[in-house]
Amino acid sequence: MLYNVLKIERGTTVDGPGFRTSIYLAGCRHGCPGCHNPQSWDFEAGVKMSLEEIMDVVREEEFNVTLTGGDPLYNPDGAGALVKAIKAEGLTVWIYTGFTWEEIVEDKSLIAAVEGAEAIVEGRFMESLRDESLPFRGSSNQRIVYLA
Numbered sequence: 001m002l003y004n005v006l007k008i009e010r011g012t013t014v015d016g017p018g019f020r021t022s023i024y025l026a027g028c029r030h031g032c033p034g035c036h037n038p039q040s041w042d043f044e045a046g047v048k049m050s051l052e053e054i055m056d057v058v059r060e061e062e063f064n065v066t067l068t069g070g071d072p073l074y075n076p077d078g079a080g081a082l083v084k085a086i087k088a089e090g091l092t093v094w095i096y097t098g099f100t101w102e103e104i105v106e107d108k109s110l111i112a113a114v115e116g117a118e119a120i121v122e123g124r125f126m127e128s129l130r131d132e133s134l135p136f137r138g139s140s141n142q143r144i145v146y147l148a
């Protein structure tokens, strides 16, 4: 399976606790007004990387990992495969998604994708609820849901 990767940030501190490797996966259909990165909506944006190529970067850094985008859960099989591979390295995973927790639990493929993640940061970005003081979130409707 090939992933369209917008970028990989090494050692970032804004996408979850501690230093992290953040993997930005292309593609999102939520269309949130005020989205910080509309270029990320295109599923063909970025460069194509295999799971092993992504994992090579993860192993080089040895940081816990965040999957973000775009919305990684528009490719639930791909996101789930990454979660499992990262966990197998003894690292934890956070996932940023525009889907709400309620939407995830109602969809077998989405719940399977997040299984094994430590936490998800969920919900569409809502400009009217923008709050830059919130750690790891853009608007106050978004929640951090701990799974492990």
Ligand code: SF4
Binding pocket: 028, 029, 030, 031, 032, 035, 036, 037, 038, 040, 069, 070, 071, 097, 098, 123, 124, 125
């Ligand atoms: S879910 Fe995230 S990437 Fe997608 S439109 Fe909303 S803010 Fe933008």
